Amino acid sequence: MTPHRIWNSEFETxxxxxxxxxxxxxxxxxVRTAHEKVPFYRDLFKRGGIAPADIRSLxxxxxxxxxxxxxxxxxxxxxxxxxxMKDVVRIHSSSGTTGRPTVVGYTRGDIDRWAELxxxxxxxxxxxxxxxxxxxxxxxxxxxxxxxxxxAERVGAAVIPVSSGNTQRQIMVMRDFGSTxxxxxxxxxxxxxxxxxxxxxxxxxxxxxTGLFGAEPWSENMRREIESRLRISATDNYGLSEVMGPxxxxxxACKSGMHVSEDHFIAEIIDPDTGEALPPGRSGELVLTTxxxxxxxxxxxxxxxxxxxxxxxxxxxxxxxxxxxxSGRTDDMLIIRGVNVFPSQIETVLMEMEETEPHYRxxxxxxxxxxxxxxxxxxxxxxxxxxxxxxxxIEDKIGAGIRxxxxxxxxxxxxxxxxxxxxxxxxxxxxxxxxxx
Amino acid sequence: xFVKQISVFMENRAGRLEEITxxxxxxxxxxxxxxxxxxxxxxxxxxxxxxxDRAAAILRKAEFTVRENEVIATEIEDRPGGxxxxxxxxxxxxxxxxxxYAFLERKHDDRAVMIIRVEAAAKAVKILQDAGKHLLTAxxxxxx
Numbered sequence: 137m138t139p140h141r142i143w144n145s146e147f148e149t150x151x152x153x154x155x156x157x158x159x160x161x162x163x164x165x166x167v168r169t170a171h172e173k174v175p176f177y178r179d180l181f182k183r184g185g186i187a188p189a190d191i192r193s194l195x196x197x198x199x200x201x202x203x204x205x206x207x208x209x210x211x212x213x214x215x216x217x218x219x220x221m222k223d224v225v226r227i228h229s230s231s232g233t234t235g236r237p238t239v240v241g242y243t244r245g246d247i248d249r250w251a252e253l254x255x256x257x258x259x260x261x262x263x264x265x266x267x268x269x270x271x272x273x274x275x276x277x278x279x280x281x282x283x284x285x286x287x288a289e290r291v292g293a294a295v296i297p298v299s300s301g302n303t304q305r306q307i308m309v310m311r312d313f314g315s316t317x318x319x320x321x322x323x324x325x326x327x328x329x330x331x332x333x334x335x336x337x338x339x340x341x342x343x344x345x346t347g348l349f350g351a352e353p354w355s356e357n358m359r360r361e362i363e364s365r366l367r368i369s370a371t372d373n374y375g376l377s378e379v380m381g382p383x384x385x386x387x388x389a390c391k392s393g394m395h396v397s398e399d400h401f402i403a404e405i406i407d408p409d410t411g412e413a414l415p416p417g418r419s420g421e422l423v424l425t426t427x428x429x430x431x432x433x434x435x436x437x438x439x440x441x442x443x444x445x446x447x448x449x450x451x452x453x454x455x456x457x458x459x460x461x462x463s464g465r466t467d468d469m470l471i472i473r474g475v476n477v478f479p480s481q482i483e484t485v486l487m488e489m490e491e492t493e494p495h496y497r498x499x500x501x502x503x504x505x506x507x508x509x510x511x512x513x514x515x516x517x518x519x520x521x522x523x524x525x526x527x528x529x530i531e532d533k534i535g536a537g538i539r540x541x542x543x544x545x546x547x548x549x550x551x552x553x554x555x556x557x558x559x560x561x562x563x564x565x566x567x568x569x570x571x572x573x
Numbered sequence: 574x575f576v577k578q579i580s581v582f583m584e585n586r587a588g589r590l591e592e593i594t595x596x597x598x599x600x601x602x603x604x605x606x607x608x609x610x611x612x613x614x615x616x617x618x619x620x621x622x623x624x625x626d627r628a629a630a631i632l633r634k635a636e637f638t639v640r641e642n643e644v645i646a647t648e649i650e651d652r653p654g655g656x657x658x659x660x661x662x663x664x665x666x667x668x669x670x671x672x673x674y675a676f677l678e679r680k681h682d683d684r685a686v687m688i689i690r691v692e693a694a695a696k697a698v699k700i701l702q703d704a705g706k707h708l709l710t711a712x713x714x715x716x717x
């Protein structure tokens with residue numbers, strides 16, 4: 137095995153005790169700055185009865201109140217900025233699909249550190265200055281495109297800023313420009329694989345060898361599917377615009393959890409219901425505190441992503457803690473007849489069956505007091521039969537798989553191929569038609 | 574001995590069948606026989622057409638899910654008990670029928686043609702032949 141490439145060994149392999157000392161020092165600065173420059177935090181700390189001087193150890197972070205998405209939304213647009221506009225060099229924003237968008241700013245130093253973190257991410261995914269990186273994330277208010285762009289330049293790779301959408305052009309660029317690395321969402325990678333196969337492009341015409349996928353949760357099965365269809369190595373990465381964008385954590389070549397860049401973020405896991413901190417290994421909501429963000433310091437931000445932390449050392453040599461692939465978002469989570477259901481679990485069931493493809497849509501309705509879950513799955517020629525008996529058996533098999541994995545009964549509906557929207561960004565897989573209570 | 578049948582997956586929504594018949598009409602493909610099996614959500618349309626390979630290719634191009642397989646086409650006499658005779662043969666031999674459908678021959682007004690799908694196809698053919706039943710060839714079926 138080739139030695140693991142690490143972008144910044146000084147920090148990425150820093151001994152834990154030194155790392156913790158660095159974190160504490162940075163945490164104290166962040167809390168002081170937030171208190172001093174952001175009225176929201178001053179009020180929040182005051183109401184919580186805590187002063188910056190109370191943070192004497194890393195464990196004292198638990199004394200700090202949480203910041204929620206709704207808090208950030210209430211500051212729309214610039215309420216959380218800790219620096220004057222003359223120091224801000226970039227503004228991004230969330231899509232605002234779940235209410236008011238959250239606007240995030242970056243100082244020159246923030247942009248510089250972001251590029252550093254993305255350079256770590258790309259290096260961990262195997263990208264070097266030799267690579268031609270096709271960035272099929274949207275360039276715009278979304279942090280994905282620009283975020284990856286500057287990091288790829290930092291690594292010294294040749295960056296193709298093709299942006300999202302226009303699948304035919306993506307494929308043309310991939311083939312003609314000789315892209316070796318692909319950056320996009322996992323669902324779009326799968327879609328591209330399908331479109332490439334459909335165009336009858338031979339694998340030998342492509343130079344692609346690695347893919348760095350993020351911006352939505354995806355399963356191990358989906359990784360296998362992408363890797364075998366595109367014949368590449370695929371790694372996951374994680375981030376969210378509220379604390380920076382992509383680059384908060386990323387997988388190394390071990391593909392066993394995503395290393396959190398702990399010199400820039402503190403990661404905690406809490407019980408989403410009680411807010412209590414959970415020990416390593418336990419699954420709960422990820423909470424992030426930025427340690428170096430100047431424009432918008434964020435203290436204990438509740439990400440709503442469900443994951444767990446692994447403190448065991450990693451074979452790659454990085455000392456940073458790893459987070460498991462988020463199993464879902466607390467706000468993607470559906471409660472169906474009292475059972476918590478994440479769409480990604482249904483994806484796993486479909487990927488595990490050899491007949492089906494991971495193209496699905498969940499439709500939740502309520503009939504009286506009873507929730508009804510319909511899972512639409514696309515039919516394909518691998519399992520389509522002229523015999524109704526065989527088709528019924530497939531429906532039953534999917535239904536049984538869902539029942540045993542999730543503990544809920546779903547109505548399985550087979551639909552024609554290509555009728556489920558292939559989103560070019562984040563896949564839209566859930567329609568919750570229940571009336572709000 | 575066998576004739577080719579094409580099956581098409583269809584969601585149960587208005588106008589879907591018409592789209593298929595439209596595509597076939599445009600491409601001058603003649604439907605010889607047809608049967609639809611359906612649930613409340615989807616249907617399986619089974620077709621005997623005059624040029625099955627071309628029809629399958631055209632429907633696939635239009636993004637339909639298509640399956641081709643072989644079925645038995647046998648003549649039966651168009652009289653009371655005509656079908657019963659054949660079913661008795663199968664039943665005695667322990668052959669179960671997945672599905673079947675019928676159409677009338679143009680040439681003989683005293684004959685019908687049954688399209689039969691069984692698991693044990695070879696055995697079924699032998700039984701029909703031994704009983705002196707006329708099995709239609711592909712060419713006969715497509716051009717009747």
